[in-house]
Amino acid sequence: MSKAQFIAGQWLEGQGHSMTSVDPAKKQVIWQASSATAEQVEQAVKAARQAFLPWAEFSFDERLAFVKRFAELLGEHKDELALVIARETGKPLWETATEVAAMIGKVAISERAYQERTGTVENPMPQGRAFIRHKPHGVVAVFGPYNFPGHLPNGHIVPALLAGNTVIFKPSELTPMVAQKTLELWEKAGLPAGVINLVQGEVETGKALASHPGIDGLFFTGSSRTGKLLHEQFGGHPGKILALEMGGNNPLLVKDVSDIDATVHDIVQSAFVTSGQRCTCSRRLFIEQGPKGDAILARLLDVTRQIKVGDYDAQPQPFMGAMISARAAAQMVAAQQQLLNLGATSLVEMQHLDPESGFVTPGILDVTAIIDQLPDEEHFGPLLKVIRYSDFDQAIEQANNTVFGLSAGLLSDDAELYQHFFRRIRAGIVNWNRPITGASSAAPFGGIGESGNHRASAYYAADYCAYPVASVELEQSVMPGTLNPGLTF
Numbered sequence: 001m002s003k004a005q006f007i008a009g010q011w012l013e014g015q016g017h018s019m020t021s022v023d024p025a026k027k028q029v030i031w032q033a034s035s036a037t038a039e040q041v042e043q044a045v046k047a048a049r050q051a052f053l054p055w056a057e058f059s060f061d062e063r064l065a066f067v068k069r070f071a072e073l074l075g076e077h078k079d080e081l082a083l084v085i086a087r088e089t090g091k092p093l094w095e096t097a098t099e100v101a102a103m104i105g106k107v108a109i110s111e112r113a114y115q116e117r118t119g120t121v122e123n124p125m126p127q128g129r130a131f132i133r134h135k136p137h138g139v140v141a142v143f144g145p146y147n148f149p150g151h152l153p154n155g156h157i158v159p160a161l162l163a164g165n166t167v168i169f170k171p172s173e174l175t176p177m178v179a180q181k182t183l184e185l186w187e188k189a190g191l192p193a194g195v196i197n198l199v200q201g202e203v204e205t206g207k208a209l210a211s212h213p214g215i216d217g218l219f220f221t222g223s224s225r226t227g228k229l230l231h232e233q234f235g236g237h238p239g240k241i242l243a244l245e246m247g248g249n250n251p252l253l254v255k256d257v258s259d260i261d262a263t264v265h266d267i268v269q270s271a272f273v274t275s276g277q278r279c280t281c282s283r284r285l286f287i288e289q290g291p292k293g294d295a296i297l298a299r300l301l302d303v304t305r306q307i308k309v310g311d312y313d314a315q316p317q318p319f320m321g322a323m324i325s326a327r328a329a330a331q332m333v334a335a336q337q338q339l340l341n342l343g344a345t346s347l348v349e350m351q352h353l354d355p356e357s358g359f360v361t362p363g364i365l366d367v368t369a370i371i372d373q374l375p376d377e378e379h380f381g382p383l384l385k386v387i388r389y390s391d392f393d394q395a396i397e398q399a400n401n402t403v404f405g406l407s408a409g410l411l412s413d414d415a416e417l418y419q420h421f422f423r424r425i426r427a428g429i430v431n432w433n434r435p436i437t438g439a440s441s442a443a444p445f446g447g448i449g450e451s452g453n454h455r456a457s458a459y460y461a462a463d464y465c466a467y468p469v470a471s472v473e474l475e476q477s478v479m480p481g482t483l484n485p486g487l488t489f
């Protein structure tokens, strides 16, 4: 049993029910502990509140020194952390190494973002000095998803701490071991007690934290379903900051390309990387009808059938590892069946390779015939839906026919067509001849519609981690040269 709760600088056993984490590739229990109760969440909020003022009173450079030490420790422990992420998520080691690298890279980017987006500005004025400064919100909760259990929570935690907030982190219940490892590194970095706290548990722990009156904000990355629940819960609390990074039903359009292999590579990288478990993954692929489209589709089917799926530590490395759980894999196969029942045609069948594991092969369906009945849902796995179109503008209209709006892309040699597409498509990430996954931490990261609430993360995370304060300041009160009418001194 692990002491999995980190509260006020102490590792504590949870007082709730027992939790386990299962390696979805090797099917072994790799972690066991007890969840945090509502009382322990309360302790964590108290600890974060007590730590807030001293932490906020440190200078930016002092806070930065702690965060840089964390980045150094990530570097020293990068192989160990990459292995923990691989074991808990099933993602291949080549990919989890890039996740740890992104966590390290986040620190320098967040430092720059803090200065550029929330630094201090002095404006000239006739009398006194005018300042724009930024202050931390206070105690913030960070909720993380399972697909990038290190990098995505880190994308909230690092800018939150730099801005002077204290944090209570509630990771996904599917990736508690990664959270524990990460917090051990924060502890080693010497953060004062209470500045970062970890509460592990399932939905009830999440609810206890999200509904706690003592938090000043909540930064969430996860499903639209949960994000919407939180949005409702935060209704009537305009004083609390809520940043939601949620799912997508992302379209990728293809027209007039000369290099078929390069195009297919961008499609595969968009649809199947991380076994389709990225919020930016392409779910819908629009290919023109006719021989040119046929050739692209034929090559895509051919390459997809050859994608290597395997253990995270296999040599040579597979492109796709296991999905997060046997349950998630079974749900994807069920989603495929549901679309087949509606009248979709299977082009490459997704298969659950072993019902006890998270391994699935990638699948492709032609859904052209059922476009009007297509459920507008995020299928969070390696299942790509192909739509054959004859009119490009209609294809854009269909691409926009979603409640989501996270990422979208065009694969085409035609620069003017891209401008046309860019003006019409609705999404927070719009790419041209590049995969629609792999968004940069140095750019804003967020979507419109049900993909987010206009609080983009990554480079723009600095914005939701602090509030602006406008001040006009003068050493002492001075009588103005002219008085307003009606005043007598």
Ligand SMILES: NC(=O)C1=CN([C@@H]2O[C@H](COP(=O)(O)OP(=O)(O)OC[C@H]3O[C@@H](n4cnc5c(N)ncnc54)[C@H](O)[C@@H]3O)[C@@H](O)[C@H]2O)C=CC1
Residues within 6 Å of the ligand: 143, 144, 145, 146, 147, 148, 152, 170, 171, 172, 173, 201, 202, 203, 206, 207, 210, 221, 222, 223, 224, 225, 226, 227, 229, 245, 246, 247, 248, 278, 279, 280, 378, 380, 406, 446, 451
């Ligand atoms: N836009 C973005 O930046 C990203 C979005 N995602 C989305 O995340 C999803 C996959 O992640 P999941 O872990 O399945 O998301 P999830 O919504 O199931 O869980 C996220 C977090 O919320 C907590 N939670 C769940 N129900 C709750 C409730 N009722 N009250 C309070 N807390 C609750 C969970 O314990 C977890 O910590 C996908 O939909 C994906 O698109 C994933 C990565 C990035």
